[in-house]
Every structure is written in structure tokens, then in C-alpha cells.
Amino acid sequence: MDLQRMHGPIKKELENSVLGIIDKGNFILGKQVEDFEKNFAKYCGVKYGAGVSTGTDALELILRGFDIGEGDEVIVPANTFIATATAVSSSGAKPIFADAKYEDGNINPKKIERKISRKTKAIIPVHLYGNPVDMDEILEITARYNLRVIEDACQAHGAKYMGERIGSLGDAAAFSFYPGKNLGGFGDGGAIVSNDEILIEKIKKLRNYGQTEKYFHDFFAFNKRLDTIQAAVLDVKLKYLDEWNESRRNSAKKLNEGLSGLVKVPNIETIKNPVFHLYVIRAKTENERDRLKDFLQKKDIQTGLHYPRPIHLQKAYSNLGLKNGDYPVTEELCNKGLSLPMFPYMKDEEINYIIDSVKEFYS
Numbered sequence: 001m002d003l004q005r006m007h008g009p010i011k012k013e014l015e016n017s018v019l020g021i022i023d024k025g026n027f028i029l030g031k032q033v034e035d036f037e038k039n040f041a042k043y044c045g046v047k048y049g050a051g052v053s054t055g056t057d058a059l060e061l062i063l064r065g066f067d068i069g070e071g072d073e074v075i076v077p078a079n080t081f082i083a084t085a086t087a088v089s090s091s092g093a094k095p096i097f098a099d100a101k102y103e104d105g106n107i108n109p110k111k112i113e114r115k116i117s118r119k120t121k122a123i124i125p126v127h128l129y130g131n132p133v134d135m136d137e138i139l140e141i142t143a144r145y146n147l148r149v150i151e152d153a154c155q156a157h158g159a160k161y162m163g164e165r166i167g168s169l170g171d172a173a174a175f176s177f178y179p180g181k182n183l184g185g186f187g188d189g190g191a192i193v194s195n196d197e198i199l200i201e202k203i204k205k206l207r208n209y210g211q212t213e214k215y216f217h218d219f220f221a222f223n224k225r226l227d228t229i230q231a232a233v234l235d236v237k238l239k240y241l242d243e244w245n246e247s248r249r250n251s252a253k254k255l256n257e258g259l260s261g262l263v264k265v266p267n268i269e270t271i272k273n274p275v276f277h278l279y280v281i282r283a284k285t286e287n288e289r290d291r292l293k294d295f296l297q298k299k300d301i302q303t304g305l306h307y308p309r310p311i312h313l314q315k316a317y318s319n320l321g322l323k324n325g326d327y328p329v330t331e332e333l334c335n336k337g338l339s340l341p342m343f344p345y346m347k348d349e350e351i352n353y354i355i356d357s358v359k360e361f362y363s
């Protein structure tokens, strides 16, 4: 991934946004944080936003904002980045995993219902790789069981589901602005967006020591704020997000054309507008995937595994007592998936080089 291709053309604009803050010195909760919160919420098609320290913290603060914690259960995909689950654990609640759908790797709505218990309070669908979850099916279940829907949109800034922005489909959504995300800062950052004004007001206190006025603290809380400098950078970059996502989508379409038939390529459904945070193909076997990875590495094509080991088999979650075979689709996806290069403004010659190299491997 080459961040320079995004930052190079707008470097002056980015510099000016940061320099203004150095002059002013309003590093914590400056006006730029509020501006960005408004602009980002509007972009997502919702009323309110709150800037926070990371995407992981965004998820945790939503849970705490909804009073979900000790004694509660939250359903999360087995196939996701570990932060989705650790945010639940940090809130005091227990993550309950549901297996993936083979076609797109997202949580399988059909596997959710059997995971619901009397303790279940919420579901966190993750729009993995920037590809929207089948939200209709999720919302049908959550309405029937009266559960909260918290979107983990940390890989899906700007994606759409049936014409609606990701982030506007549940009760609240969490975004990460880690530098490598589709919208990334110059360091860590995160945000919550929601139409629930009470939730957002509470989160703004939770992120700031539970303060209602300076040095008066109404409840146990945290320091999980978004820096003014990060907010200013993100506000500049937000203007270009749609263009960057369009560029990713075009590259993905070209890769799809060149690679289908050789490997399983991401399916682009007509009701979804994915943003290709990652472009993940699947080989037929783990061995084939590993050999393809080595082959591409020798050709200077960097690839990644997202993710090499499912959460339920991580040592960090050994306390849950889960074992190999418990989430077979997730395990299969971890073994066969390979992420190819994907970022805005990939050149045709780069895309063709990737396609030709994969072809060479299979010839």
C-alpha cells in the first residue's frame, strides 16, 4: 500500500490544516474535532458524531453508552479482526461468535439466531474488507429479539448497502482512522456515528473523564479523545474519500476480470457498493495459497493474510474453551484467503503485473 499516492497531491492542504493548530495550540477537543464530527456524521447520513481515540475504543464506548457490560452477551463474527471481540471483552460483556458465510466472509445471518440467549444484548456486524453485510437479514433478526445493532464499519468508510451509507444502518456505528484504513489519520483515531443524540452525548462524556464541567465527574469514565490534529487531517481527507474509494473499486474490477477462473475473486453484488479496504482472493487449498504467496513475494508483489488465525483459536481467547472445527467456514477462509495489493491510484501496469504473475503461477 502506498499512502503517498493519496497524500502527495494534497500535501499543502494537509500541512496548512496541521500548522494552524500548532499556531493556535488547541490540541485537545479543538474546534476542528467538532467540525469533523459534523462533517463525518453528515457524510454517513446520520445526525451525530463523536471523535474518539481508536476504532476499538469506538466500539467499547458504544457498548458502554448502551449500558452493555458485565453479564451480557454480544454476538460478533468469528471472521473479523480481533478488535471487534476485544472491545466487547473490555466492556465487561462476553463475545459470542457466529460463523461466516462462505461467499463473502461476512457474518452469516443464518448462524446468528441459534447464538441468541437471554443474555444477548447486541449484534456487531462487521463490514469486512469494506463489503457490506446482508443488513436486511440482520435487522430482521434484531427487530424480532429486540437487540441493538452496532456496525463495525472500521473497514467500510463510504460503502453503501441498497443506496444507504454504511454507518447509518444500525443503532450506532464505529469507525477506525488507523492510517491504513480507507479514511486514515496521521496516527490513531476513531469515531462513532448515530442518530441517537442521548448516546452521542453520553459518549462525549465517557471519552473525557465523565466530565460535565471541568473537574466535575458524573461517572467512571476514560480518556479516549480524538486529537485536534487528527481531526483536522481527517476533515481534509474526507473530501477525497469518494474519489479514493472509486479508484479502489475500479482496480478491484480490473483484478476481478483478470483473475476470475484462476482463483475465487470477490463477488460484487449489485445491491452493495463495497469500498475494497482489502482485496482478498481464495485459493483452492491452504498449500496452494501458501505457494502462491511465496511466488508473488519473489516477484516483489506484497500480499497479506487477513487473518492468519481465527479469533477463537488465538491464545488471548483460550479462556473461552473453543477449538478447531467450531467455526469451520471461518477456519477455511483463514487458510485459503490471500490479500493482494489494494490502494487508491494503482496503475494499470501494476494491476496487469499482478494478473500476469498469478497467471504464470497457475500455468
Ligand SMILES: *Cc1c(COP(=O)(O)O)cnc(C)c1O
Pocket: 054, 055, 056, 057, 080, 081, 083, 084, 126, 152, 154, 155, 175, 176, 177, 178, 188, 189, 190
Ligand atoms: C481496524 C479495525 C478495528 C480497530 O480499529 P483501531 O483503530 O485499530 O482500534 C476494529 N474492527 C475492524 C474490523 C478493524 O478492521
